[in-house]
Amino acid sequence: MTTSVAFEKARAEGRAALVGYLPAGYPSVDGSIEAIRAMVEAGVDVVEVGLPYSDPLIDGPVIQTAVDAALRAGTTTKDVLRVVEAVAATGAPAVVMSYWNPLDRYGAAAFARDLAAAGGSGVITPDLTPDADDTWIPAAREHGLDTVFLVAPSSTEERIAMTTAACRGFVYATSVMGVTGTREQVGDAAAGLVARTKATTQLPVAVGLGVSNAAQAAEIAAYADGVVVGSAFVRRLLEAPDPAAGVTAVAELAADLAGGVRTR
Amino acid sequence: MDTRPDSGHVLSADRPGRFGPYGGRYVPEALIAALDELDREYAAAKQDPAFTAELDHLLTTYTGRPTPITEAARFGAEAAGGARVLLKREDLNHTGSHKINNVLGQALLTKRIGKPRVIAETGAGQHGVATATAAALMGLECVIYMGEEDTRRQALNVARMRLLGATVVPVTTGSRTLKDAINEALRDWVTNVATTNYVFGTVAGPHPFPTLVRDLQRIIGVEARQQVLDLTGKLPDAVAACVGGGSNAIGIFHAFIDDPEVALYGFEAGGDGVATGRHAATITAGSPGVLHGARSYLLQDEMGQTIESHSISAGLDYPGVGPEHAWLKDSGRATYEPVDDADAMEAFRLLCRTEGIIPAIESSHALAGARRLGERLGPEATILVNLSGRGDKDVDTAATWFGLMDDSESEGGR
Numbered sequence: 001m002t003t004s005v006a007f008e009k010a011r012a013e014g015r016a017a018l019v020g021y022l023p024a025g026y027p028s029v030d031g032s033i034e035a036i037r038a039m040v041e042a043g044v045d046v047v048e049v050g051l052p053y054s055d056p057l058i059d060g061p062v063i064q065t066a067v068d069a070a071l072r073a074g075t076t077t078k079d080v081l082r083v084v085e086a087v088a089a090t091g092a093p094a095v096v097m098s099y100w101n102p103l104d105r106y107g108a109a110a111f112a113r114d115l116a117a118a119g120g121s122g123v124i125t126p127d128l129t130p131d132a133d134d135t136w137i138p139a140a141r142e143h144g145l146d147t148v149f150l151v152a153p154s155s156t157e158e159r160i161a162m163t164t165a166a167c168r169g170f171v172y173a174t175s176v177m178g179v180t181g182t183r184e185q186v187g188d189a190a191a192g193l194v195a196r197t198k199a200t201t202q203l204p205v206a207v208g209l210g211v212s213n214a215a216q217a218a219e220i221a222a223y224a225d226g227v228v229v230g231s232a233f234v235r236r237l238l239e240a241p242d243p244a245a246g247v248t249a250v251a252e253l254a255a256d257l258a259g260g261v262r263t264r
Numbered sequence: 265m266d267t268r269p270d271s272g273h274v275l276s277a278d279r280p281g282r283f284g285p286y287g288g289r290y291v292p293e294a295l296i297a298a299l300d301e302l303d304r305e306y307a308a309a310k311q312d313p314a315f316t317a318e319l320d321h322l323l324t325t326y327t328g329r330p331t332p333i334t335e336a337a338r339f340g341a342e343a344a345g346g347a348r349v350l351l352k353r354e355d356l357n358h359t360g361s362h363k364i365n366n367v368l369g370q371a372l373l374t375k376r377i378g379k380p381r382v383i384a385e386t387g388a389g390q391h392g393v394a395t396a397t398a399a400a401l402m403g404l405e406c407v408i409y410m411g412e413e414d415t416r417r418q419a420l421n422v423a424r425m426r427l428l429g430a431t432v433v434p435v436t437t438g439s440r441t442l443k444d445a446i447n448e449a450l451r452d453w454v455t456n457v458a459t460t461n462y463v464f465g466t467v468a469g470p471h472p473f474p475t476l477v478r479d480l481q482r483i484i485g486v487e488a489r490q491q492v493l494d495l496t497g498k499l500p501d502a503v504a505a506c507v508g509g510g511s512n513a514i515g516i517f518h519a520f521i522d523d524p525e526v527a528l529y530g531f532e533a534g535g536d537g538v539a540t541g542r543h544a545a546t547i548t549a550g551s552p553g554v555l556h557g558a559r560s561y562l563l564q565d566e567m568g569q570t571i572e573s574h575s576i577s578a579g580l581d582y583p584g585v586g587p588e589h590a591w592l593k594d595s596g597r598a599t600y601e602p603v604d605d606a607d608a609m610e611a612f613r614l615l616c617r618t619e620g621i622i623p624a625i626e627s628s629h630a631l632a633g634a635r636r637l638g639e640r641l642g643p644e645a646t647i648l649v650n651l652s653g654r655g656d657k658d659v660d661t662a663a664t665w666f667g668l669m670d671d672s673e674s675e676g677g678r
Binding site: 053057060077101104106126127152154155177 | 291296297298450451457555556566567
């Protein structure tokens with residue numbers, strides 16, 4: 001399934017899509033596959049597979065801790081592709097979330113080719129704006145991959161239009177100015193940003209950063225096409241006494257959030 | 265401030281802030297507006313006589329510019345193959361290094377933009393001290409991010425920053441050094457960008473920082489070029505500077521870029537030796553990639569993960585380097601070589617003993633490089649060395665290295 005189909009399906013059901021993030025390689029490569037499978041079975045519509053990076057500059061402490069552990073355990077870009085393959089086999093679309101340097105190092109064209117071969121749907125690039133680099137978009141287009149770029153509350157109208165024109169699949173709207181991590185409240189800026197973004201594109205707009213519970217998911221589902229949850233899932237794994245308990249906790253949260261995106 | 269136009273050969277016109285294939289802006293969209301604002305305000309400030317006059321006034325009356333050139337006659341004769349060694353005395357600046365040149369300009373820009381808070385990263389602490397100083401002078405709130413490992417190595421500078429009213433945040437992620445301090449400062453900036461300006465300390469990072477910091481440090485070379493001409497009647501044969509991120513090196517190189525007869529040498533931190541893998545010789549042993557918002561050389565593994573750097577000098581202990589240096593390297597205009605810890609410390613000791621000047625360990629890498637150049641070029645050569653900082657902050661490290669804390673007061677050994 002592609003991300004577009006997943007968003008259309010949710011729209012047809014009169015709800016927002018639930019997008020869940022987990023990094024590949026935590027608590028182990030196989031452990032991350034298990035946790036993601038459980039997330040999908042419990043109601044996550046689109047999976048973001050995090051590619052661990054040594055300098056994750058828009059991630060807060062929760063995701064930093066998990067990706068540090070994944071890197072120390074030796075997780076490679078090939079492992080990330082293996083996780084993508086396993087997720088794609090569940091039928092849920094898998095997009096990779098990656099900082100630019102690991103993809104640059106792998107080679108934009110080679111990564112696009114290998115990700116497509118693994119059944120991946122696209123890539124979210126948190127530190128690559130469409131105007132930063134000439135190599136990624138052509139490589140992704142050639143292999144039919146979604147290019148998901150971020151818009152922020154500080155983005156000008158001109159930049160939002162430039163960004164959404166380069167997006168395929170969906171647009172990622174960051175709800176607040178800040179790094180990843182759960183927050184008590186998702187900023188008022190999010191609704192305004194979604195409206196400004198929708199004024200420029202027909203693509204679905206998903207909102208991320210700070211969402212951790214069903215009530216917040218429901219609040220965002222009222223105005224956005226998708227709700228992205230990352231740190232809250234990762235925290236379930238970090239706080240679990242053992243990997244099996246982590247998988248259970250992830251599934252419980254996914255079920256709870258799946259209820260949230262259906263309340264609007 | 266020197267506002268002459270850039271040398272045309274280093275900037276490509278298709279994208280702002282590109283040096284050949286290097287530089288650019290690889291940052292989260294959330295930071296683009298702030299970088300655009302900084303770029304715009306800087307462009308306006310450069311053209312504003314009131315701004316440049318205020319900066320010039322501060323550089324003269326507060327920093328103590330122009331800094332002198334000192335002829336290091338004994339060092340040249342005894343330690344550098346008889347070459348004529350001239351020291352550009354950035355160590356005599358207020359706060360003890362060249363960092364103040366950049367910080368005063370950026371603090372004035374912060375006031376012009378109207379933000380009440382500045383943040384900065386620091387490695388050796390020199391940029392942190394300079395930023396805390398400018399913040400105190402201009403009434404700005406100041407938060408400094410410093411790797412926990414560096415707060416230990418440079419405890420004196422932590423105390424100095426706190427005396428100046430800054431909050432020092434020890435960074436406990438990753439390698440706990442400069443690289444991680446930059447990550448943490450960027451996280452603060454993306455969160456607090458509405459009220460906060462990031463006073464970046466070196467010629468790395470996303471556009472406009474490599475250009476902005478270069479322009480503010482360019483005064484080092486502009487002064488030195490004229491001073492050397494006045495003193496010797498000709499240009500130097502070589503210019504030597506240490507390179508971590510590369511701000512003091514770009515500062516002294518830039519005025520000589522269009523003088524092809526002047527060789528430019530950047531000396532990177534070789535740590536335990538490049539062959540050991542424990543070093544910070546980014547250009548010598550790294551490869552092109554993206555770190556901290558710009559494309560340049562960096563120390564990375566085959567997956568594109570940053571490799572931790574190692575150096576006795578906290579200020580050079582960085583796995584990246586400014587994009588203009590990457591371009592100067594590729595274009596052949598400048599040459600970059602590693603200097604390991606032991607050679608740097610020997611040059612440190614020699615300058616103390618021959619000239620009565622205690623250099624920063626960072627700058628000692630340039631001095632070790634000058635010794636090498638003196639041996640190669642011979643007694644007829646004139647070598648200009650950027651003495652970028654003074655060594656007060658390094659006395660503990662040096663005393664440990666040379667075993668000066670022992671009762672026996674042994675010399676020269678570890």
